[in-house]
Amino acid sequence: MTSSGDGAPLFAVVMAGGAGTRFWPLSRRSRPKQLLPLAGGRSLLAATVERLSPLVTPARTLVVTSEAVRGAVREELPGIPAENVLAEPEGRDTAACIGWVAWRLARTSPSAVMVVLPADHLIPDGAALRSALSAAAATAYARGGLVTLGLRPTRAETGFGYVEVGDAVGTAGAHTVHAVRRFVEKPDLETARRFLESGSFRWNSGMFAWTVAAIEAAIREHLPELASGLDRMAADAESEGEAAALRRHYPSLQRVSVDFGVMEKAAPVWAVGVEFAWSDVGSWGGLAETLPGSPAGVAIGDVAAIDAERSVLVSDGPLVAAVGVRDLVVVATRDAVLVVPRDQVQRVKEVVEALRAAGREELL
Amino acid sequence: MTSSGDGAPLFAVVMAGGAGTRFWPLSRRSRPKQLLPLAGGRSLLAATVERLSPLVTPARTLVVTSEAVRGAVREELPGIPAENVLAEPEGRDTAACIGWVAWRLARTSPSAVMVVLPADHLIPDGAALRSALSAAAATAYARGGLVTLGLRPTRAETGFGYVEVGDAVGTAGAHTVHAVRRFVEKPDLETARRFLESGSFRWNSGMFAWTVAAIEAAIREHLPELASGLDRMAADAESEGEAAALRRHYPSLQRVSVDFGVMEKAAPVWAVGVEFAWSDVGSWGGLAETLPGSPAGVAIGDVAAIDAERSVLVSDGPLVAAVGVRDLVVVATRDAVLVVPRDQVQRVKEVVEALRAAGREELL
Numbered sequence: 011m012t013s014s015g016d017g018a019p020l021f022a023v024v025m026a027g028g029a030g031t032r033f034w035p036l037s038r039r040s041r042p043k044q045l046l047p048l049a050g051g052r053s054l055l056a057a058t059v060e061r062l063s064p065l066v067t068p069a070r071t072l073v074v075t076s077e078a079v080r081g082a083v084r085e086e087l088p089g090i091p092a093e094n095v096l097a098e099p100e101g102r103d104t105a106a107c108i109g110w111v112a113w114r115l116a117r118t119s120p121s122a123v124m125v126v127l128p129a130d131h132l133i134p135d136g137a138a139l140r141s142a143l144s145a146a147a148a149t150a151y152a153r154g155g156l157v158t159l160g161l162r163p164t165r166a167e168t169g170f171g172y173v174e175v176g177d178a179v180g181t182a183g184a185h186t187v188h189a190v191r192r193f194v195e196k197p198d199l200e201t202a203r204r205f206l207e208s209g210s211f212r213w214n215s216g217m218f219a220w221t222v223a224a225i226e227a228a229i230r231e232h233l234p235e236l237a238s239g240l241d242r243m244a245a246d247a248e249s250e251g252e253a254a255a256l257r258r259h260y261p262s263l264q265r266v267s268v269d270f271g272v273m274e275k276a277a278p279v280w281a282v283g284v285e286f287a288w289s290d291v292g293s294w295g296g297l298a299e300t301l302p303g304s305p306a307g308v309a310i311g312d313v314a315a316i317d318a319e320r321s322v323l324v325s326d327g328p329l330v331a332a333v334g335v336r337d338l339v340v341v342a343t344r345d346a347v348l349v350v351p352r353d354q355v356q357r358v359k360e361v362v363e364a365l366r367a368a369g370r371e372e373l374l
Numbered sequence: 375m376t377s378s379g380d381g382a383p384l385f386a387v388v389m390a391g392g393a394g395t396r397f398w399p400l401s402r403r404s405r406p407k408q409l410l411p412l413a414g415g416r417s418l419l420a421a422t423v424e425r426l427s428p429l430v431t432p433a434r435t436l437v438v439t440s441e442a443v444r445g446a447v448r449e450e451l452p453g454i455p456a457e458n459v460l461a462e463p464e465g466r467d468t469a470a471c472i473g474w475v476a477w478r479l480a481r482t483s484p485s486a487v488m489v490v491l492p493a494d495h496l497i498p499d500g501a502a503l504r505s506a507l508s509a510a511a512a513t514a515y516a517r518g519g520l521v522t523l524g525l526r527p528t529r530a531e532t533g534f535g536y537v538e539v540g541d542a543v544g545t546a547g548a549h550t551v552h553a554v555r556r557f558v559e560k561p562d563l564e565t566a567r568r569f570l571e572s573g574s575f576r577w578n579s580g581m582f583a584w585t586v587a588a589i590e591a592a593i594r595e596h597l598p599e600l601a602s603g604l605d606r607m608a609a610d611a612e613s614e615g616e617a618a619a620l621r622r623h624y625p626s627l628q629r630v631s632v633d634f635g636v637m638e639k640a641a642p643v644w645a646v647g648v649e650f651a652w653s654d655v656g657s658w659g660g661l662a663e664t665l666p667g668s669p670a671g672v673a674i675g676d677v678a679a680i681d682a683e684r685s686v687l688v689s690d691g692p693l694v695a696a697v698g699v700r701d702l703v704v705v706a707t708r709d710a711v712l713v714v715p716r717d718q719v720q721r722v723k724e725v726v727e728a729l730r731a732a733g734r735e736e737l738l
Contacts, residue, residue: 035695316724328692329710329737331399331725334718340711346693347706349713354698360680361695373693 018221019122020147022066023111026055026075026083026129027101031362032293032355035346036326039374044129045082047310048291055129056086061136065144066125072096073129074107099260105236105271106263109229113240115222123147124225126218126268131290138286145182146219146282152182153280156228156273157219158190160212160281161288166202169292171195171214171269175281182282190279193269212281214269215288225272232275236264294322294339294348295355322352346373382585383486384511386430387475390419390439390447390493391465395726396657396719399710400690403738408493409446411674412655419493420450425500429508430489436460437493438471463624469600469635470627473593477604479586487511488589490582490632495654502650509546510583510646516546517644520592520637521583522554524576524645525652530566533656535559535578535633539645546646554643557633576645578633579652589636596639600628658686658703658712659719686716710737 033043049057075083080097125143150157175188205211230237246255306318311325316333327344337352397407413421439447444461489507514521539552569575594601610619670682675689680697691708701716
């Protein structure tokens with residue numbers, strides 16, 4: 011199946027532009043999280059693209075990344091045509107990224123349905139994801155409007171955004187379809203517990219589906235400044251080629267997320283209910299909850315763990331020998347080693363800031 | 375002063391043959407503890423030899439090490455004549471090492487006094503050490519018998535051996551001299567507390583002084599098998615050179631420590647009382663008690679510590695970034711990283727054993 015089920019061509023847009031520091035020292039400017047081998051030996055990006063097959067063909071798989079890592083992304087995805095790896099001159103958040111692709115498809119495949127996925131999530135069950143994307147694409151085609159995959163919460167998670175949904179308005183494949191009432195930012199613990207109990211809240215997965223026409227219309231309505239920039243960029247791309255147009259216009263496109271700039275304001279928005287195991291792999295600590303592990307925790311690479319418990323031990327080079335450690339994260343590369351208690355992993359930011367302040371550019 | 379005070383030439387014997395694994399991964403077979411830069415940027419060995427000056431001349435400083443590291447030891451000690459760096463074909467414990475040097479000196483300087491020191495101890499106050507060695511040498515010359523430096527205990531330490539001493543029988547320089555009643559193996563905590571309170575126990579420092587004649591006589595009396603081996607080796611060294619004689623005889627010399635084989639059985643044994651700060655640098659954890667540190671603990675090499683407490687952070691290559699750690703030891707080299715709670719540092723042995731069992735020879 012390579013269409014939305016009604017003959018409209020189905021394109022996947024994999025957003026691989028992220029650059030964060032939460033996986034330092036394994037992640038660097040030249041190798042962001044989505045390129046790390048966190049998906050059972052493969053990169054998160056490669057695993058994401060592989061999961062799309064056979065729902066979406068390589069020719070219709072578009073990967074948006076940054077200039078800095080375009081070469082690495084192409085190497086990571088030998089099955090994807092080189093011209094399908096698109097590089098932003100600089101990151102302008104997800105609305106600009108999605109708008110760029112939508113405006114391009116409006117010229118080449120105006121009847122297309124797009125599914126949009128982050129490159130750095132972990133979803134072990136590829137068939138379940140394809141079933142959900144297929145249902146979302148069919149919903150986008152049949153009902154119009156914008157569609158989000160709404161994950162059924164399995165815990166009172168305070169680290170994700172939520173959508174509140176109404177009763178099911180129908181089904182798509184094996185999935186229920188709901189109208190989205192509202193988007194909710196990350197809640198506090200009590201609110202998250204209430205959401206979990208109520209049954210009418212879903213995790214906002216950051217995975218979407220829509221027709222090219224629907225997302226273009228929504229951007230024109232809710233982000234007219236972004237739409238104007240995309241129009242100018244598209245016009246110049248026609249006359250002088252896309253590379254020059256990108257360099258001139260992309261860095262000044264409106265910077266806003268598609269969630270805040272479009273989804274929270276648009277109507278109708280549909281949520282397709284899904285229940286597969288999913289992680290946004292937010293931190294070294296989170297990895298332990300995601301990957302199959304032993305009581306020792308998670309070990310990746312050349313690790314010798316003796317009497318370790320609930321720890322995340324990662325090597326990208328030197329042997330990591332950990333003895334008697336508890337709830338500890340150790341990440342070792344050729345030139346840097348991070349050691350931090352698992353409940354403080356977010357403090358890796360402080361290390362990165364200290365290194366930047368000290369001019370240790372070679373380690374960033 | 376380069377004699378024992380009465381014209382007898384004073385030789386120092388620095389025992390640098392150790393090979394232990396307690397400082398893995400920094401220590402390797404090719405770079406044992408005494409060659410590690412644990413003495414404020416210098417190696418323990420270099421600091422030990424420097425502390426002897428000007429009491430003992432370089433020409434009378436003998437360093438006994440192993441074949442495997444003789445080259446590294448020579449490089450570490452450019453001021454010591456190359457022929458003064460003696461290499462054991464294999465380690466046969468301290469009695470054989472001391473006997474070998476005594477039998478050599480019996481031929482070349484039969485009236486010599488020897489002071490014997492391990493290469494891997496940390497003694498910040500060099501003048502205090504020289505004062506003590508000078509007193510021990512004078513005592514050995516004046517009273518005969520064997521002399522040990524007896525450190526006044528400052529805590530109920532269970533990791534050291536002790537000597538029980540009688541009332542002072544006199545003084546040497548600024549030091550009291552006592553007859554040793556008995557040697558005591560590492561005590562339990564209650565016994566160590568009793569020793570500390572009694573005032574008549576000293577730590578056995580492993581530093582000795584004696585005339586060549588006295589140690590030769592003691593070895594002949596208490597270790598006749600070793601003495602026979604040393605006699606045969608000396609005879610063959612005369613006829614065919616020392617290298618060939620060493621290879622033939624040294625590996626079968628009786629293997630026993632000078633403490634157990636000689637000191638515990640000999641009489642008289644004198645203890646010269648000393649009180650300087652001293653550490654045998656027994657482990658990564660012990661280093662924190664020895665080196666000047668901050669509340670964060672000890673940092674050696676390229677270390678970025680953020681909110682660390684009571685930790686030992688050591689780099690011999692990669693940056694070590696530690697955040698929020700407590701009572702932790704982290705040692706990073708180019709090819710191996712050790713992480714272990716400070717109260718479990720002795721378990722580094724388990725790592726080394728596991729690596730050996732796994733055939734990871736390159737890491738040993």
